[in-house]
Amino acid sequence: MLPEGKHVRGVYERIIEAIKSEPSDRLFIDSSTIDVQTSIETSNLIKSNNLGTFVDAPVSGGTVGAANATLTFMVGTEDLNTVEPTLKMMGSRFFACGKQGAGLAAKLANNYILALTNIATAEGFQLANQLGLDLAKFSEIVNTSSGRSWSSEVNNPVPGISPSTPSSRDYESGFGVSLMRKDLLLAIAAADLVKLKLLLGSDAAKVYETIVEAGLARKDMSVIYKYLEDSK
The missing domain is CATH 1.10.1040.10 (N-(1-d-carboxylethyl)-l-norvaline Dehydrogenase; domain 2)
Known part of the structure; x- marks a missing residue:
């Protein structure tokens, strides 16, 4: 979870550079609140390098929700099965909002x-x-x-x-x-x-x-x- 789109893009560019020689089916979940376009572009970078799936999953619930693991996740996916086991460690409500970027x-x-x-x-x-x-x-x-x-x-x-x-x-x-x-x-x-x-x-x-x-x-x-x- 990072403050702005430029930070998200920068981090994932470094991750891609470090692991691009090892194609896999990794799952990347980003809970930053950033602009939709940057999230979509980052997802496309992950896909084009055959590194797995990138999902936008911003949260609501504040510091109280984070402390109590009761956060609400809004996820840019139509199928929660892949991401829900991980998100359950931090939240209690999960919404599949649609295509990539819909969570944001x-x-x-x-x-x-x-x-x-x-x-x-x-x-x-x-x-x-x-x-x-x-x-x-x-x-x-x-x-x-x-x-x-x-x-x-x-x-x-x-x-x-x-x-x-x-x-x-x-x-x-x-x-x-x-x-x-x-x-x-x-x-x-x-x-x-x-x-x-x-x-x-x-x-x-x-x-x-x-x-x-x-x-x-x-x-x-x-x-x-x-x-x-x-x-x-």
Whole structure:
């Protein structure tokens, strides 16, 4: 699992150079969240050198899911039989999304939703805070109402609501703002390729850029809640 497409491409080029004289039926599983085209090109490199099969299998579930082996894998394949035994060591849900690159397509669309709901959740909870509500009680209300989301229930942005969330650890050891921004930009780029105008994408990207410029790039993305309070 690597940060960007250029890193994935570089690593696999070195792997191919090292083993290309030994054709085999190896299985390569890449869980990086990168652009679809780079993943497809890397798969073609593996195939053209007769080195086996390359599968894109990005994940969702965050650091909590990784620690508990409950990650969700979105796999660019129509048949999970080959990859599922390996993925079961890290996850609990597996989806065959279709052809090569389809796993990444699903991940980018999912993370576009996450990027927006993360902002909305931070703003909603900060609004409740400024209006004087009991935030523990408000959290119960949200998570049994229509405002419920992964960002409110699993990764709540308010310190102390849940001891296991990054917000209760000074927003450390979570999904970093810079990574969320990167995934959002990848989703926007993917939308551009299919000529889809995303109504909120650009504005959301500006929010994450602002948080990065505030020196919070490595903090968990839920730190937007604290940023709003500190900027008031």
